[in-house]
Amino acid sequence: MRRDQPPRPVAVGDVVAVYSDALGAWTASQVTGIDVAEKCAAVLELDWSGPEPATVADLGDVQPLRLTHHSWGGKLSHCNRSWVLPRSFTVIGSLPSLVTAPSYSYASVWGRGEQLALQRHWDSGDREDWNAPYALTCTADELAAEHTRGIVRAGVKHLTVRGITRLDCARLVSAFPDLTRLSLSGNLGTLTSAAALNQLARLQALTVSELFGMDASDCLLPRHVPEVEEVSLYGIPADYAAAMRKAWRSHVRHGVELDVRGARKPEWLAANAANPLRDWDGREHIPRTAYRKAVAQYEATRDAFLVEVTGGEDHGNIVEIGRAFGTAFNALDSRSPFIETVEREELFDALDFLADEAQTAAGRELTAARAALIEGANSSRDW
Helix, strand or coil, X not given: CCCCCCCCCCCCCEEEEEEECCCCEEEEEEEEEEECCCCEEEEEEEEEXXXXXXXXXXXXXCCECEECCCCCCCEECEEEEECCCCCCCEEEEECCCXXXXXXXXXXXXXXXXXXXXXXXXXXXXXXXXXXXXXXXXEEHHHHHHHHHHCCCCCCCCEEEEEEEEEEEHHHHHHHCCCCCEEEEEEEEEEEXXXXXXXXXXXXXXXXXXXXECCCHHHCCCCCCCCCCCEEEEEEEEHHHHHHHHHHHHHHHHHCCEEEEEEEECHHHHHHHCCCCCHHHCCCCCCCHHHHHHHHHHHHHHHHHHHHHHHCCCCHHHHHHHHHHHHHHHHHHHHHCCCCCHHHHHHHHHHHHHHHHHHHHHHCCCXXXXXXXXXXXXXXXXXX
């Protein structure tokens, strides 16, 4: 597999077709550029849907998809995506590029007609949000309530479950037997019976984030789920991550996007259970040294805050603790800037986390102390 070419052959000008659940028909797009350095392909979606096309001639006089719904303002549906052409996409021929200007938008997943469906919904005059009938997004608690009632949702093909503390994958598979796309996320939550996901014979995409409890024996196996074309794992057990890489690496050339990051050993899990900045560990733009110093500063702030609230809650001192927190992260960020919007929100979440911990330890409400801590951080921060 050559490093200077997409793993699955595709070239500028190629027109690719895929079945779209959103449209209930086939749709098409064109590759308008390939960036070897970034390993991405510029993809222009076409304003077309219909029966499965055999060649570009079956598309007729195709035009680029121009988006006017919501706040798009007439922009082309033109986006840089991973250069791995998903296995469900078929190259049906080639045409001169319908656009020559580069795209400055980026997304990892190739579109499957969702934007065209949204545009047609908008063009019909209906300004209400379009909700795909085959897709469901819910919390783990909402899913548990359905499991209790024994509800089977055979019509759901795309399922996103957030806020998982504990989830039995065997029960999930029984309740949603027709899934093609599954996304599961938590905050050091636990998945049990993860091997049961191999029973989802039509599965095309699996995303798992910040969930544990799986091991190598729970690996998703290509022979059981031959249509999988996207495996995205972050913050998962190290042995599970290694097994998944080994099982799927050779399938990249057949159109599988494989992204496995944040493999964690049991020791890491034990050490970071009470570390709200643990997601920074291994984040691409955060230097390793900055991460270690950030955790040390968080721990110092937590300890100082706890001493104050258990010793009388002097709000003046707490404001100073918050100010020191803001100043410390100013210094860290000035050396090699890494605090962006997400990190800024996570730092304030960390302050809330330590205040919650202190409130539990003190056995009383700490509303004023929490506010003083945040006031101090806001008064000194540059991030």
